[in-house]
Amino acid sequence: MTARTAPVRTAPDEVRTVTCVGAGVIGGGWAAYFLARGYRVRAWDPAPDFGTRLRHLVDAAWPALTELGLADGADRANLTVCATLAEAVEGTDFVQESAPEDLELKRRLLADIDAATADHVVISSSTSGYPMTDMQTDCAVPGRTVVGHPFNPPYLVPLVEVVGGERTDDDAVTWASDFLRAAGKSVITMDREVPGFIANRLQEALWREALHMVDAGEATVEQIDRSITDGPGLRWPFQGPMLTFHLAGGQGGMAHMLDHFGPSLLSPWTRLDAPELTPGLRDAVVHGCEDEADGRTVDDLVAERDRQVVALLRATGRA
Amino acid sequence: MTARTAPVRTAPDEVRTVTCVGAGVIGGGWAAYFLARGYRVRAWDPAPDFGTRLRHLVDAAWPALTELGLADGADRANLTVCATLAEAVEGTDFVQESAPEDLELKRRLLADIDAATADHVVISSSTSGYPMTDMQTDCAVPGRTVVGHPFNPPYLVPLVEVVGGERTDDDAVTWASDFLRAAGKSVITMDREVPGFIANRLQEALWREALHMVDAGEATVEQIDRSITDGPGLRWPFQGPMLTFHLAGGQGGMAHMLDHFGPSLLSPWTRLDAPELTPGLRDAVVHGCEDEADGRTVDDLVAERDRQVVALLRATGRA
Structure with a gap:
């Protein structure tokens, strides 16, 4: 009997350790958010100096997070800067990938994360537009890969759009939604892949109309912004x-x-x-x-x- | 010498009396706003019972306006409910028209307002999309007619988009912009007519994309709203x-x-x-x-x- 048994995941509300792969503005924002919610965060990024940059991002976010109210046990000391991906996923309950928006890079990185991470752990991508179907191609256990698309800054804006790819198991989509909700996020679970998900599509329609207006000389950048803010x-x-x-x-x-x-x-x-x-x-x-x-x-x-x-x-x- | 002399308008910051034509949600909102800013408001609507409805609208808006801070001398008693259009424009410094969105109706109404109102008075329309060029056709003094497009509710949302038609004098556009700014509004003065102006075009692009998504089953109404609010x-x-x-x-x-x-x-x-x-x-x-x-x-x-x-x-x- 070689059939894989259903994965036994940590219960969404019992997650203690999460991994952040990628320490840019989005990855750093996720790390700050998870730390503020009381999780232990293990982080890794291929850039050699990323630890310094990541701590700077977390420090910059901390005053706002403190003002909003930290969870019991929240502490920046719960951040572990890891030298390797393997070290970063050790004992983790959840992985959030926030690499630059480049399909080939994400495909390779997700395959690497997938190979390094215990099979029961859900892996979520911050991609702002790629369908998971196109990113999970090289994963050995694609069933646990989902999109978990945040909005900038992820430590303040509640929205996360969760959607799976063709080879994603439904239970991974459900688990990711439940976990992110338990972590305090406003989760929208989509039942199908749509380029740009929901909020980015709406935002993009507005943005393109705005570009057309600037292009045609119908409105200035300042007028466009004030027409919305006011x-x-x-x-x-x-x-x-x-x-x-x-x-x-x-x-x-x-x-x-x-x-x-x-x-x-x-x-x-x-x-x-x-x-x-x-x-x-x-x-x-x-x-x-x-x-x-x-x-x-x-x-x-x-x-x-x-x-x-x-x-x-x-x-x-x-x- | 029959050439018309340049109109002598009341200085924008010395306006004391304004006229609101139309007592629906938008016209009533304008009336409440002007009252809160300390103006005397003369109102007229063809509906026989409009006075009661208008006072109800003003009363409903008053708590929010009071919380934001009333201008010196602001008083709901400064509202005069008029029996005729002629009475409503007596001694006025400015007219804001807020009739239903129907081109023929607006064309006739603006011609009526134009005929009843002293030539120096600027007449502004709340239309949410018609170009003034198409509405001012039957006015004897079209040079003083402008669009002054507010956002709902006009007593709280600061934005007003001001734009003239082909036969509008530039100085009427300038005057309307200056007056509405003096009245506390955030004014965007457009130098050309564009269907939907600025904010409605941006809003409309988002709205149409949202309708497409509902139509295609890609997102629910609730998901669309939450994707924006959160x-x-x-x-x-x-x-x-x-x-x-x-x-x-x-x-x-x-x-x-x-x-x-x-x-x-x-x-x-x-x-x-x-x-x-x-x-x-x-x-x-x-x-x-x-x-x-x-x-x-x-x-x-x-x-x-x-x-x-x-x-x-x-x-x-x-x-």
Whole structure:
């Protein structure tokens, strides 16, 4: 009987030791975050002087993390700078890879991590866009490799998008999601690979439209930034774009908004063509908003919005 | 000699009386804002019961406005509900039109406002997308008509985009910008008409990509919203999309970012095709970011970002 038995992973809430591979801004940010949450962190990077740089990154993040509140036992002394990859994955419960965005490099590095790490350990990649299917090709145990895409700075921004590749086991995706949630992250688990995942796609559409506007002389860089910071950006930290439009529909919510303003999807308001607003799409969006509102009326949401915008204006020094 | 003399407008910082035409969510929001800034507000709407609804809107906005700080002399009693348009524009220094988004309706209404209002008074439209060129067609004095596009809720969100039409006098655009700035708004003055102006174009690109994702089953409404509220949305109230990517470039800033990640503009990360990253576009974006950074180093901006994200996490109850 040579069939591999199911891996016995550490329970997500019993993880004590994590490994950070790569000590750039993202890898260093992850290390700082895990240290602040009370984990032991073993780190490795191929650059010979990385230990100094990594400690500098952790030190720079520490005041903000301290202000947010450290977990019991959190200590920068729990960081171990390792001389080799093998040393870094010794006794680890989880590996987060944050190498430069280069497919060949990530493919080789993941294969090296995979070869060095006990089979039951989940390996997560910070890639901002490559599908795991394309990165896990040279791994002997690809079933435990997932994407765990953070946002900069990873020690402050809660979002992590988790998704597997074609050869990833479902239970590894579930485990990574559970562990990162236990570590305090806001996890979005995707059921399929989409280039750019979710947040980067949305961000990229906005960014490309902004580049078109600069290119056409329609707006300056400063105008673009201020149009967001002093406009819709003041709503998005607490009500996303969907719920924002739910409120724009007045008492009728998203249903009124789509039924009334649906035709504006045909307006030349961006270079991006809109999808056809089929009844199915309309209903998916309307029901999604109702689910998200979760019993809160439009009036409730408006009151929340006002309270939060006032708080944000204050927090950002504008009131 | 019948040539019209240049209009003598009230100085922007000496405006005392403004007129709000339209008492829906946007018009009511404008009325509440102007009252809180200490102006006398004269309001009119064709709906017979609009006075009650308008006072309800103002009352709903007042707690937030009070918390932000009322101007000297600000008083809800400075609101005059008028029975006719002619009465509403009597002695006014400025008119803000906030009728439903319907081109024919706005065209007729602006002509009516124009006919009723003294020639020197600037008339501004809250339209979220029509060019003033298409709306001012039936005005006898089109030179004083401008777009003054606010964001919802106009009593809290600072942004107003100001732009004229083909027959608008430059000095009316300047006057409207100066007045709205004197009234406390964050004004972006555009030098040409672009469908959707700036913020709505950026917002619309993101919104359309989000609709595509829901349509294709790639993400749920809740995931889309959370990907923003717990991700890039936490940076946008204080550093717009351009400055955000300036920081993503590390010490090299936007120049490094574009030179290094430029090729990713060809990635299928959104349905929106990117413009060609010509040297001219590259330089415009790089220099725009340097202007905006205004001497602040990347380290300065990172420190500001961390302080602000911590404040936002607190303000939104997540820390």
